[in-house]
Amino acid sequence: MLVTVRLFARLRELAGAAELQQELPEGSTALGAWRALAARYPGMSEYEPAISCAVNAEYSRLSAALHDGDEVAFLPPVSGG
Amino acid sequence: MTTIPFRVTPDALDPAAVTSAVSGPDCGAITSFVGLVRNRNAGRRVLWIDYEAYDALAEKTFARIADEAAARWPTVRLAIHHRVGRLAIGDASVAIAAASPHRIDAFAACRYAIERVKQIAPVWKHEHFEGGEVWIEGATADPDDEAAREAAYERACS
Numbered sequence: 117m118l119v120t121v122r123l124f125a126r127l128r129e130l131a132g133a134a135e136l137q138q139e140l141p142e143g144s145t146a147l148g149a150w151r152a153l154a155a156r157y158p159g160m161s162e163y164e165p166a167i168s169c170a171v172n173a174e175y176s177r178l179s180a181a182l183h184d185g186d187e188v189a190f191l192p193p194v195s196g197g
Numbered sequence: 198m199t200t201i202p203f204r205v206t207p208d209a210l211d212p213a214a215v216t217s218a219v220s221g222p223d224c225g226a227i228t229s230f231v232g233l234v235r236n237r238n239a240g241r242r243v244l245w246i247d248y249e250a251y252d253a254l255a256e257k258t259f260a261r262i263a264d265e266a267a268a269r270w271p272t273v274r275l276a277i278h279h280r281v282g283r284l285a286i287g288d289a290s291v292a293i294a295a296a297s298p299h300r301i302d303a304f305a306a307c308r309y310a311i312e313r314v315k316q317i318a319p320v321w322k323h324e325h326f327e328g329g330e331v332w333i334e335g336a337t338a339d340p341d342d343e344a345a346r347e348a349a350y351e352r353a354c355s
Contacts, residue, residue, distance in 0.1 A: 125249055125321035126332040168338040170319070173253040175340050189251055189319075195333035196250070196279060196320025197232050197291050197311060 117142055117184035119149060125192050127167075130159045140182065146171060147178040149188050166193050202276040203259035205252040205320075210280050210289040218276035219296035226300040228307040232291040234284045241326035248281045248290060251319040255279060261340060262313045266295070266306045269350065273297045273306040279320055309353035316345050 121138050128134050131153070138152055146169045154161040168191040169176055182188060202218045216227055234246050259277040266275050274296045284290055291314060295307035314320075317340045322333040339345065 122251070124251055124319065125323065126334070166334070166337050170251070170254050173251070173257065175254070175338070189254070191251065191319050191338055192321070192332070193334035193336055194315075194317065194319055194338045195322045195335040196255075196318040197315045
């Protein structure tokens with residue numbers, strides 16, 4: 117299946133893109149998408165303990181199952197306000 | 198005048214618009230909070246800040262914060278606007294208004310809202326200072342973290 121990955125802030129810089137497509141095996145979770153991404157881009161894996169994720173613009177657990185066409189976003193620690 | 202309660206925008210914030218989004222005949226008090234870009238941070242001279250957000254999720258998160266506040270203070274209405282893009286020193290980055298029949302709940306809910314924005318809103322500061330730049334990374338956003346929610350509530354009521 118193919119998912120759209122959205123990245124923000126430092127993660128966006130590490131990947132050099134705000135949005136990209138990721139091919140994943142059927143039954144993959146958000147964590148699976150993250151690990152595929154972290155394998156592609158050096159420096160990303162160190163964020164794993166600190167990231168949040170959202171699926172289709174809703175906060176989600178990394179254990180959430182993904183489906184073809186989903187938009188999964190990975191968020192570094194936030195600093196709004 | 199806009200009355201959109203939850204908003205991410207590249208435009209300058211208008212505190213009057215945020216206030217008007219919550220005002221009504223039942224309200225005896227409106228409190229507001231405006232966060233500004235300041236010229237020093239962690240010993241650095243700040244030049245400007247680029248704000249980035251996941252707009253769709255941020256606006257839903259603001260609505261979620263308002264729902265949480267309504268569960269604590271049933272008569273309170275909240276509005277939260279956050280700006281994105283390049284902000285200069287003194288520019289308003291966030292504007293919050295809380296309306297209630299009574300001032301005590303309005304003050305508490307307003308404080309609760311800014312604490313929760315800092316904990317869970319998908320917004321990031323890229324600080325540019327004299328001699329460099331840095332992404333500010335605060336809390337790992339987890340809206341379901343009960344301890345964080347309680348901490349925000351305690352600050353709101355202290």
